[in-house]
Amino acid sequence: MNQVTVAISEETFRRLFATIRDHFHESTSGHSGGAFSFSWNIGVRLQNGSIDLQPDDSVRLSELDVVYDPLTLELGIDIPELCIGGFCIIPSPWGCILRAPKICIFSDNPDIRLALNLSGLLRSELSGAFSIKTRYRIDPSRTAGMTDLDAEDAGVPNKWRFHLDPIWLDIDLIDIPDTVGAILDAAINNAVDNLLFWLPGWARDLVKAILGSIVDLIRAILDIGDDIDEWLSNLLGVSIGLFDFVSTIVADYFANRYPVFEFEDPFPILGYEGIKIPVKIPVRNVSVTVNDAEMILDSDIGD
């Protein structure tokens, strides 16, 4: 029979979860090169969702929204160089006497940079199931010669910690608003105008007429097709690996970095009183079980 039992209600558990969720914020940035390059700066925070204790000793997380804010992407497109003119107007047996002026465009790499600011527009939904893992943590800063009291004084006491350990985790990109297509088209037009800024307006129109719909062209280069949702999801999920990142950091956040609960071992029941040392009680044989009403922690008191 366990000597000490502590039970935490599901309602308390939910409130603790909400507190942890509301303090979550992680970010990532990166760059990928090639003919179609992209760089990203993405911040992630959490909203909504619920957590329920299950009768099978697990904790169920449902419909937790992952909000991407900021979410800025810069796409770089390298278009094959296109030259106009340069043909010979007055040929001669000794070569061309007069040539038409030659104008080349798309000579840079990348030629077009699309800056997409989708901050706050996209969100994912995360669901999963967790077991509660008990871990005994010895702070790495604790040196071998430290007593338990030395460790407490140095702020590195041993701790019993309780983490949500993922059994499974599922993430879906949802709710890409229609405005994302318009934002993309506007970004493409702006990029082309920037690219041809040195041409007078009539010349830009001429180039655009020669190339046909520049937006369609770039969409084709980017392989966007008709379904921007699929394209963006593929870009974020596959090319950038965003969903793996989110799954990993969320799992890591709950599973490793932030325990649901923790307490010191030995556990102080009376603090310092002048020079008198705190009274600390060793806690042993700690275990956790979950049912649909509460989380129950059992332990013994050591000698």
Add this chain to the structure above:
Amino acid sequence: MALTEKCSVYASVNEEALNRIVAHLMRQRPSLFNYGTQFFENNPGLLCKPPVVHPEILRRHNPIITIEDPLPILGTDGALGIDFCFQLVQLKIDIHPGRTVPLPPELNPPLAEQRFAIMVEVCGGISCPSPETAERDGEVVAIQVPSADGKRGAETDKAKPPVRPIQGKNVLCFCILLFATAGFEIKNTTGGPKLAIKLFGLEIRDITPEGLENNLECYLATTLRAGILPKIRIALDTIIFNLGDFATLSISPTPAPSVVAHNPALEQDEIRVFVDVGV
């Protein structure tokens, strides 16, 4: 029925764990259980039962005993005293229903509901001076004849000197078993709600005459109520876990008897505490 059906957090500690906690308390805060004069602080080996203390007590030079003035010798106007020591040596707790502490008839066994029984061995002793030393020191004090205003010679304008213990020859020790019944209560203090012990009854076994026993019991009960128990209150929030760096928990006991029948409850060999938590 869920343990937390009527509260946010439920905590129970059984009497075996409680007795281990008391043992840790005695080793790590020995000055709560051992009292005596400076003589015994300087010579802890002469205590009736030398306390077993945690190594940190020695390493951090913590006091093993709480130092008290010598027992005054009557007739010396507080000038002379006798060194003494007083110790709570072994302490055992038995929560309702009582099984392991045999309560004496004076405490009306069986143990009442919502109570716990305490059995503690109390040891004490005085450092008894030889007759020659007592006579010599008595002579010295006697010649300092009090003046008309009750002050002695050169000391008339000085503060009263501390009691000087007469050097003892040997320590005369006794040990008795003391029984008590008590309960827990939650006291609201400036430091938040704290779990405190409330003493109900106390009995010393086999002391005669009865008047002496009653006086001793009164003294010991008063010592516990006024001197020792107020120092071993445990803050309720010590049983609540930390939430990392970012959550502040507000703790309050679940109201009794409106929400739970007793808080804390003492039943089935356990102390049970019900707490409401705000995040």
